[in-house]
Amino acid sequence: MSGEITAEATEASTSIRTQPSTRARPVPFAVTVIVLAGAVALTFLVSNYHLFQLTMLVGYAVAILGLNIATGYNGQISLGHGAFYAVGAYTAAILMSNFDVPYWATLPIAAIISAIIGFLIGFPALRFTGLYLALTTFALAVAVPQLLKFKGIEDWTGGVQGIVISKPEAPFGLPLNPDQWLYLFSLGVAGLLFLFAWNLIRGRIGRAMMAIRDHALAAEAMGIDLALLKTRTFAVSAMYTGVAGALSAIAVEFVAPDSFTVFVSIFLFVGLVVGGVASITGAIFGAAFIVFIPNIAEQVSKAAPGAIYGVILIAFMYLMPSGVAGLLRRLYHRLVPSSR
C-alpha cells in the first residue's frame, strides 16, 4: 500500500531531476575518481604521522556521515553520537584483546552491535523531536564515560585503565608499513560506506527520510511508516558511527573512558555543521576541521587554544553558513552555469 505511493513519488522526482543530472554528473564523477586517486596516492607521499592523522580523518568522516544520515537527512538532532563511536571502539578493542578476533572482523560486529543499540535508542527518539531529542541524546553522551567504568563489565572494558591493542601489520606480505596499510584499509572501508550512503540517500528510502525531515505529517499522509523509518535511520546512523569508532580504536591502539567524553559528540556535531548539513561530501570537510583546526588553534596561542578554536568556528559559520560543502556547491553552480 505504502509502496505504491512512494513508487509514484519516486517516478515524479526522478523525472524532474533527470534533465540537469545527466549533464552535470560526469564532472562530480571525475572529481570523485581524482579525489580517491589522490587519497590513495597520499599513502606513498606523506609521512607516517600524517597518515595517522589522515586515518583519524577518515574515521571522523565516516562518523560524521553517520550523524548526517540521522540529523542532516532525517532531521533527528543527535548530540550523543559519541556514544555509538565509543560502542564501536570498545567492541573492536574487546574483541581484539579478549577474543583474539582479527581487526578486520571486528568491523562488521561493531557495525551490528552499534546498529542494535542505535535501533533501541531510536524508540524513545520517536517520542522526542527537535531540541528534546538533542537533550536526550546529549544525556547519553554524558553517561557513556561512566558506564564504561561500570564494575560489572570491568573484566572486558578494563575499567578506567582501558584496553591497549596492537596495530595490524599489512597482510599478504604487502610492502607497506602498518600506518600505510591501516590508512588504505580505512580508506577502503570508508569508500564502501560512502558509496552505500550515497545510494541510500538518492534512493526511495533517502527521499522518504528527507520527507520526514521536511514535513513529518505530510510524509505520513503519503504512506511513509514514520516509526519504522525513523528507528531504522537511527540504526543505520549509529552503525556508521560505530564502524568509525572501531576504525579509530584500531588506529589509536587504545580505548579508555577518557577517550569518549561528551566532547566527542560535540566535535562530531561541529564537524557536521561545519562540513555541511545534509551533504555527503561535507562529512569529509567536517572531519578535516575536527582533526586540523585544534592544531592550528594551538599554533596561534598556547595560552587559550579553546578561545582561538571558538573564533575560527565562528568565522567558519559566518563565512559559510551552509558549511564547506554548501559553499563549494554554490561555487560550482556559479562556475558551471549549466549545472544549475
Added chain:
Amino acid sequence: MIGRRTLLMTAAAAGFVPAAPAILRAAETPGVTDTEIRIGSTMPYSGPASSYGTIGRADTAVFRMANDKGGFAGRKVNFISYDDAYSPPKTVEDARRLIEEDHVACLFNTLGTPCNTAIVQYTNDNKVPQLFVSSGADKWGNYKKHKWTIGWQPSYVTEAQIYAKYIMQKKPDAKIGILFQNDDFGKDYLTGFRDVLKDRFDKIVTLASYETTDATIDSQLISLQGAGINVLVTVAIPKFAAQTIRRVAAMNWKPMHVLTGVSVSVGTVMDPAGPENGVGIVSSAYVKDPTDPQWANDAGMKEWHAFMAKYYPEGDVKDASNVFAYGVTLTMIQALKQCGSDLSRENMLKQATNLKNLEIPVLLPGIRVNTSPTNYHPIRQLQLMRWNGKVWELFGDIIEGVSA
C-alpha cells in the same frame, strides 16, 4: 658500486643495532644538534583537565631559566609541548608528531594517567624515553614492563603504604575502615594497604566504596561506624572528602582519621568541611604548599617565587601545580646535566634512572629524588602532617614506602 651499497646497508643496519660502536653515536642522537636539545610533551591546555595546563607553561618557563643560565654543554633546550585536551587519541597524535615530525630526543612530563597509558607502548616500541610523567598511578614504576617510561611523584600505592605503617605503629589493635573512590585512584590505595598488612588485611580492614556519581557518602560512613572500626581512612576527591569530614563530626564519631594527600587543600576541603571539624586528621605531603605560611622564609620557596616572578609572572603563585612543575623540571635538568655531551636516548634514560639523593628546593626538607635501573619511583618518601584547625603541621620523620 657494490662497495657503496654495502656501506649504505651497513650504515642502515647499524641504525637498528642498539649497542652500536661509539663512532656512530652522533647519528644516533635524534633531537640533538650542536646548539639544541629538543624535548617534547603533551599537556591539557584545553578540555576538561585544562586547570593542569599551567604545569606545561611552568615547565617551559623552567627550561627557559635553565637556558638563560647557560644551558647544557653549549646546547639549549627547545621544549615543545602540544595540547592534547586530556584526550588519549589526541595524545597519540601529539606524541607521534613530536617523535616522528619534530624528532624530539625524549618526552618529558606528559600529563595524565589515560594519556600516558595511550602512548606507553608506542614510546617503548620506539625506544624513546618518556621521562617523569605527570601521573600518580603506580604502573609507571614498572621498569620490567616499560623500560623507557618513568614517573616522578610518589604513587598512591606508596602513600597508602606509609599510612598503613603509621596506623599499625600507632594503633596495633586497629580496626581499619577504608572509604574509597571506586576507580584506579581508590584501588591503588587498597593495594598499598595490602602490601603492608598482608594476611591481616582481610581480618582488620572493612571496605566501603563510593562512585563519583553518588550524591552523598552518608550510608557508607554509617555502615563503617556500625562495623566498629576505630581508624577511618578516607580516599576521596575534595568534594567527598569535605563531606566526610563534616559528616563524621556530625555523627559525633571520633575515629583516628587518615585522609589522602589528594584532598588536603585548605580552600577546597578543610574550609568547606569546617576547619574545626577536621582537627586531628592525618595526611601527608612531599612538596611545600605555596599557601602555607611556614614556608614564607624558606630558601627553596623563595627561589621558586623568584623564578615565578621572572619567568612565569602570569602564573598563579597559590597554585601547587606550579610548584610541582618546578620540581619535576629541575629533576629533568639534573638528568640532562648528568648526560654531559652524550645525549643519546639510551644515555638519557640511563641518567634519568641514575639520580642519587637529588635535593629539589620545593620538596619537603629531607625528601630526595632517587632512581636506579630497578627503581622507577623517583620520590617514594612522604612526610605526615596533622590538621590543627588552621594549617597542616608536619610531624615525625620522612617516611619511605616499602619497595614495590
